[in-house]
Amino acid sequence: MAKPRIGIFKFTSCDGCQLSIFNLEEEFLQIAGLTEIAYFQEGQDAPDGNGFQAWAAHFDLAVVEGSISTERQSKELLDIRENSSRLITIGACATAGGVQALRNWADVSEFKASEYPAPDAVEALAESTPISAHVHVDYELWGCPINSAEFSEVLASFLLGKTPGVPGYSLCMECKRKGIPCVLVAGQAPCLGPVTRAGCGVLCPSLNRACYGCFGPKDGANIMALMRIFQGFGYTENQCRMMLDKMNTYKFREMEEKG
Ligand code: SF4
Ligand code: SF4
Ligand code: SF4
Structure with missing residues (x-):
C-alpha cells in the first residue's frame, strides 16, 4: 500500500514551528518511516534549487508554516491547496498572520524605509495574512511555536481520519x-x-x-x-x-x- 504523501511548506516565519517537528526526535523518525515526506526544505541537507516546481504529484496532507506576505507566496499557496487533499496550518504565523501582521495597522512603506537601505527592493504586500484568508484550511494548530506533542496528535489524526484531540478551551x-x-x-x-x-x-x-x-x-x-x-x-x-x-x-x- 502506498504511504501517505506529506509536504511541509514554509512562508513568512522564523522556522520555529518546523523545528518543533524535529523536537519529536525518535517519534519524527517513526513518522518519516510510516509516511512519504515528499517536500520539507527545512529537513534537507541542501536547499532545493527547484523550489516549489519540484512537486510533481499530489499530497495527501500539506502542512503549512508562515503567513502570506508577498504576491509570489499567495500564488504558491494556491498551487499547494490545489495539489493537496488536506491542508493544516502550524503556528501563529500561518494561523493568525504572526507578529509580522502588526504592519496591517501601520504603513508598510514606512517600515521598509526605516529598516532597509534599498526599500524598493523589498517585495512585500501591505498586509501579512493567515493562510485561511486565502484558501480553505482543514485544521489550524496554534502556538508560537507549536507544541510538538499536539503536532504529532494532529498528524496521526489526519492520517487515521479522526478528529484531533487538541483542546480549544482556555x-x-x-x-x-x-x-x-x-x-x-x-x-x-x-x-x-x-x-x-x-x-x-x-x-x-x-x-x-x-x-x-x-x-x-x-x-x-x-x-x-x-x-x-x-x-x-x-x-x-x-x-x-x-x-x-x-x-x-x-x-x-x-x-x-x-x-
Ligand atoms: S503561558 Fe503558554 S500560551 Fe501563554 S504566553 Fe506563556 S507559553 Fe504562551
Ligand atoms: S509561529 Fe512563532 S515559532 Fe512558529 S514560525 Fe511563526 S514566529 Fe516562528
Ligand atoms: S488561572 Fe490565572 S494564572 Fe492561570 S492562566 Fe488563568 S488567569 Fe492566568
Missing part, C-alpha cells in the same frame, strides 16, 4: 488542573490566560509570570471583558492594546470586532 482550565496559583487574582498581573487557548503546558504562570497569549485566542474568547478587568487594575486602553498586539494580533482583533 489556558486557565489547564492552569487550575495543575493547581498553579493565579497570578491575575493573587497579583493583579495582566494574564491573558482566560482568553488564550490551552496547549503550552502553562509555561508562564508556572513560573509566576502572566501569559501573553502566544497560543492565540481560545474558542469564543471574551476579550473586551478581560480588558475591562485589566483597566480596573490601572492599565490604560493603549497598554491593553499592546498586550494583545503580538504574534496573534490579527485573530485577537478579529474577535474583538465580532464582540
Whole structure:
C-alpha cells in the first residue's frame, strides 16, 4: 500500500514551528518511516534549487508554516491547496498572520524605509495574512511555536481520519488542573490566560509570570471583558492594546470586532 504523501511548506516565519517537528526526535523518525515526506526544505541537507516546481504529484496532507506576505507566496499557496487533499496550518504565523501582521495597522512603506537601505527592493504586500484568508484550511494548530506533542496528535489524526484531540478551551482550565496559583487574582498581573487557548503546558504562570497569549485566542474568547478587568487594575486602553498586539494580533482583533 502506498504511504501517505506529506509536504511541509514554509512562508513568512522564523522556522520555529518546523523545528518543533524535529523536537519529536525518535517519534519524527517513526513518522518519516510510516509516511512519504515528499517536500520539507527545512529537513534537507541542501536547499532545493527547484523550489516549489519540484512537486510533481499530489499530497495527501500539506502542512503549512508562515503567513502570506508577498504576491509570489499567495500564488504558491494556491498551487499547494490545489495539489493537496488536506491542508493544516502550524503556528501563529500561518494561523493568525504572526507578529509580522502588526504592519496591517501601520504603513508598510514606512517600515521598509526605516529598516532597509534599498526599500524598493523589498517585495512585500501591505498586509501579512493567515493562510485561511486565502484558501480553505482543514485544521489550524496554534502556538508560537507549536507544541510538538499536539503536532504529532494532529498528524496521526489526519492520517487515521479522526478528529484531533487538541483542546480549544482556555489556558486557565489547564492552569487550575495543575493547581498553579493565579497570578491575575493573587497579583493583579495582566494574564491573558482566560482568553488564550490551552496547549503550552502553562509555561508562564508556572513560573509566576502572566501569559501573553502566544497560543492565540481560545474558542469564543471574551476579550473586551478581560480588558475591562485589566483597566480596573490601572492599565490604560493603549497598554491593553499592546498586550494583545503580538504574534496573534490579527485573530485577537478579529474577535474583538465580532464582540
Ligand atoms: S509561529 Fe512563532 S515559532 Fe512558529 S514560525 Fe511563526 S514566529 Fe516562528
Ligand atoms: S494564572 Fe492566568 S492562566 Fe492561570 S488561572 Fe490565572 S488567569 Fe488563568
Ligand atoms: S503561558 Fe501563554 S504566553 Fe506563556 S507559553 Fe503558554 S500560551 Fe504562551
